[in-house]
Each structure stands twice: as structure tokens, then as C-alpha cells.
Amino acid sequence: MSDTKASRSAADDGARLLVYGAYGYTGRLIVEAAVERGHEPIVAGRNRQKARGVASSLGLQARCFTVEDAAGHLGDVDAVLNCAGPFSETADALVDACIETGTHYLDITGELAVFERISRLGSAAADAGVTLLPGVGFDVVPTDCLAAHLHRRLPEATHLSLAIEADGGISPGTLKTALSDLGSGGAVRRDGQLRHEAVGARTRVVDFGDGFRRAVSIPWGDVSTAYHTTGIPNIDVYLSLPTNARRAVALSSSLSGVLDTDAVKRALSWLVDRSIEGPDEATRAGGEARVWGEARTDDERVVSRLRTPETYELTVETALRCAEKVLAGDAAAGYETPAGAFGPDFVLEIPGVERVDLVDGEVVDRETDESEADEGETAADETAAGE
């Protein structure tokens, strides 16, 4: 990183944040919250009219460029927060431009392949004095912090399982990202290596704190990031779904060859743009997400859980806090995960997050004051066929 950028960043004095994809559903929420916190981010994206529209409504500067041309537009920028997904289409070029120009890079991806590719650029980024911190949203801050916390509780753990359950709606960009990823299938980590398999190939029954739910395996980013954060060599991630959605996952796996064709993806994206809007303010304010995690050895097992605000609300908070910490010089140069950079307790800084620790089904620790009776966890955990 150039001297000017490095010294300005470390002092957090006039450090400049650029939000790319700032006029998308999530990008706009992040920019609005940044302004409320006293920042003046640059509103950027590939569409001049849309970027100017958001910038002028908030009194901010707009910048228009494609990801391929990014290097020419980052000379005076200290950190880029990329909100333009699918990140499989934007992250590589923006990360390259950030390393070239000595600019820190953050994004809100949850895409496994994107994490894997960015992690390989860690030493180039370290040489350039640049932090690469993808996954600063709901994917993967809470799960990554829970993974690090479970590893702290059981350092010799050989297996890690994580599961997610979320209320509320979904934005068009998230749905398009999920669609674009469907053809890639699912993945778990075994003996330190990625193993590809169908989405939903495994199921588990999980108690998120208010009764048991059946969850299916998904290729969440943690299959990459939790390994980087903890070194635990065997990792599965599950998503709790209602029955009809579980059937859809099974169907999508059998259709994955069809869904992988560009023409079908383009048609579905077009449809999503016209038929889906992101969750409104009331849905975001009233929603909640729950995360469950288990670390184990052959003869020991620990379980912890998190309750968090609704996923987009949490994403706005965690993304901005990560950007502020990176701009303040609190993250090392090179590739970082959220918990790797800021520790397992980072997620507890977010208002409304609660963490509970269990041993043998009994709650042994609770990390916020918002206590409600907790019935603990009984023996209904169930490992899928194939384990």
C-alpha cells in the first residue's frame, strides 16, 4: 500500500471508503447506514445514472466504472466494500485492482468458490500491505465467529458442523446469486480437502433453541472460511428449510445440469428482477436468524448457538464495522476471515446478538442479558446417511 494510503488508513483520518454495487438492495442499505454513522462513502457501480441517483439523494460523490476498469478509479480510495453480486462475476477483477493500487478489499459474498480464489491471493496482498476480507455480511460473520468460539472451547476438535435458520424475505441479488451457484452443486470438507456432492446430500436434526428442525447440507462459504479460521479438517454446513423447500433442493440437484446453462440462468435472472423485491423495513426489523454449531472429537462434543438480528440488518452492521476496523488498521495485511481478523467475540459487538454454550444439552453460558428460558438440547441430533 502506498505511504499516503497506509498512513491515512492507520490514523483513520479522512480514510476513504468506496462501496461498489452501492445502488443494489444491500449496497444502498449499507451506504445509508454509513452516512448515519458519519461516513461519506463514494457511491460506485457500473451504471452512471443509478450511482448518481443514490449519491445525490445522500449528498455523496458518485463514481462509475466496470470491475475490469477498477484500478484506474481507486487511486484515492483506502478500502473497497464490494456489494455487487454474484461475486463470481465481480470479486476477481476488484481484488486484482485492489492489490495493484494498495487498496483494502472487503465484500459480502457467501460464495464458496469466491472465498477459495481470494484466499489464494493472500501472500500477494500481504506483500502489497492490503487486507483481503471477504464475507463480512451474515455470510459469514456469525458462523465464522461461532466456528472460532467452538474451536476455542474444544481446540482438539476434528469435526465441525454449522447450521443456519433465518426468518424474513430475500433480495433479488441474493436469489440470483443462489441461482447462479446451483449448477456448482454442494460441498463439504473432509481431511482438509473440499469434497463436492449434491446440495442436500446430508440432513441433520438441529435444535436452534426453540425446537427441532430438519436441515439440509449446503455449500456455504464456511466450508472454506471455517477451515481457514480454525484448521478443523472436517466441516459441514446445513440450512434449515421447510419441507416444500427441501423438496425443491432435491429437485434443483437433479436439475443442476439444466440450471447450469447460461441461457436458463439469464432467463431466471430476468424473472427475478421483475418479480422479487427485497424485504421491507418492517420485515427486516422484526426478523431474526439462528445459528447452531457443534465441534467434536471421537469422545467429546460441544455445542453453541447464536441468535442474531435479521440477516440484512446484521449484514449492514457487520459490513460497516469490518470496514471501520480495516480502515483503522485493525486487520493484518493478507487474506483474512472475519473471526480470524477480529476474534470469535466480534459478533457479540453487534446489538441484539446472543450466544449460548451447551454441554450435554445443558446451557452453561449465555453471553447477553436478553435471557429467556432455554430448554437445552436433547439427544435428537441425527447424522445423515453417508456419514
Ligand SMILES: NC(=O)c1ccc[n+]([C@@H]2O[C@H](COP(=O)([O-])OP(=O)(O)OC[C@H]3O[C@@H](n4cnc5c(N)ncnc54)[C@H](OP(=O)(O)O)[C@@H]3O)[C@@H](O)[C@H]2O)c1
Ligand atoms: N453476505 C451476506 O449475508 C449477504 C447479504 C445480502 C446480500 N448478499 C449478496 O450480495 C449481493 C447483492 O445482493 P443485493 O440484494 O444487493 O442484490 P441487487 O439488489 O440485485 O444488487 C446487485 C448489485 O450488484 C451489481 N452488479 C451485479 N453484477 C455486476 C457486475 N458484473 N458488474 C458490476 N456490478 C454488478 C448490480 O448493478 P447493476 O444494477 O448495474 O446490474 C447491483 O448494484 C448478492 O450476491 C447477495 O447474495 C450477501
